Amino acid sequence: MAEIIDGKALAAQLTERTAAEAAAFAARHGAAPGLAVVLVGEDPASEIYVRRKIAQCRKAGINSLEYRLPGATSQAELLGLIHQLNARADVHGILVQLPLPRHLDDAEVLDAIHPLKDVDGFHPVNVGRLSTGTGGLVPCTPLGVMMILDTVISDYRGLEAVVIGKSNIVGKPVSMLLLEREATVTVTHIETRDLHDITRKADIIVAAAGAPHLVKGYWVKPGAVVVDVGISRVALADGSTEIRGDCATQELGHARAVTPVPGGVGPMTIACLLANTVRAAELAEQAG
Numbered sequence: 001m002a003e004i005i006d007g008k009a010l011a012a013q014l015t016e017r018t019a020a021e022a023a024a025f026a027a028r029h030g031a032a033p034g035l036a037v038v039l040v041g042e043d044p045a046s047e048i049y050v051r052r053k054i055a056q057c058r059k060a061g062i063n064s065l066e067y068r069l070p071g072a073t074s075q076a077e078l079l080g081l082i083h084q085l086n087a088r089a090d091v092h093g094i095l096v097q098l099p100l101p102r103h104l105d106d107a108e109v110l111d112a113i114h115p116l117k118d119v120d121g122f123h124p125v126n127v128g129r130l131s132t133g134t135g136g137l138v139p140c141t142p143l144g145v146m147m148i149l150d151t152v153i154s155d156y157r158g159l160e161a162v163v164i165g166k167s168n169i170v171g172k173p174v175s176m177l178l179l180e181r182e183a184t185v186t187v188t189h190i191e192t193r194d195l196h197d198i199t200r201k202a203d204i205i206v207a208a209a210g211a212p213h214l215v216k217g218y219w220v221k222p223g224a225v226v227v228d229v230g231i232s233r234v235a236l237a238d239g240s241t242e243i244r245g246d247c248a249t250q251e252l253g254h255a256r257a258v259t260p261v262p263g264g265v266g267p268m269t270i271a272c273l274l275a276n277t278v279r280a281a282e283l284a285e286q287a288g
């Protein structure tokens with residue numbers, strides 16, 4: 001049977017290490033690392049994510065500052081807040097919860113965050129650093145995916161990796177991280193033809209499509225490692241709903257290891273946000 005990788009347990013271990021680093025930082029500076037979380041409007045899913053992130057900050061000894069702005073906030077007001085947060089020495093990380101209300105320009109807002117405080121790793125400077133392999137802050141979900149893979153793979157050189165999805169927040173950065181480890185990476189997407197023929201050759205599959213149970217048993221070769229990033233809420237015949245990943249995990253007994261949904265990549269994403277915040281605090285320390 002395939003190993004089921006316990007993302008919750010891995011996330012708890014990472015958060016414990018992050019808490020120790022946050023405590024060491026606080027001992028050196030007399031103040032804990034600080035994360036500013038900005039939420040504009042009242043999107044219910046965003047509310048849940050923000051609440052979870054703030055609760056986890058507390059666990060890791062990170063000081064969270066919450067900014068809840070009305071849905072009618074203007075671009076200039078939001079940019080004004082980002083500039084203030086960029087200038088504050090007690091704020092080491094800035095997270096703007098996406099999606100923003102439609103009238104706001106996401107790209108301009110994300111570009112306004114100082115690259116050293118960009119704990120989501122979405123700023124063009126950090127994207128460039130990732131693609132050139134020159135450090136920088138790495139997006140949380142891709143970082144979590146690599147930490148999960150590292151529990152079962154020690155040497156990626158020459159392995160065939162297939163990434164399903166090419167988004168800026170998951171697919172592309174995961175592909176860059178796998179390339180950096182010298183895997184042979186194929187990036188696929190909605191227009192890719194005969195996707196199952198491509199995945200069938202893969203040693204590693206990272207599924208980040210948001211397409212429930214897309215990856216069937218016959219898509220996966222025996223012994224492959226499968227990381228399921230997708231999360232979809234699916235309506236069932238009895239009127240209830242169920243959370244499903246991109247992989248039909250019950251058909252993947254012949255894989256070497258798989259991640260469950262929920263309880264796989266999700267918990268690691270938040271744990272990596274905390275780790276990135278402490279890393280940003282340490283980068284600020286080094287920059288003087």
Ligand code: NAD
Pocket residue numbers: 141164165166167168169170171188189190191192195208209210211214229230231232265266267269
């Ligand atoms: P996105 O919609 O921005 O991108 C999806 C990508 O998948 C696109 O490149 C698209 O071409 C491709 N795709 C969609 N359907 C496909 C199909 N049938 N076959 C092949 N490719 C297909 O999504 P995203 O933001 O990258 O997120 C992807 C999924 O991961 C979503 O379900 C999202 O909820 C989930 N997600 C989970 C976490 C986490 O922490 N676990 C974090 C981010 C995203």
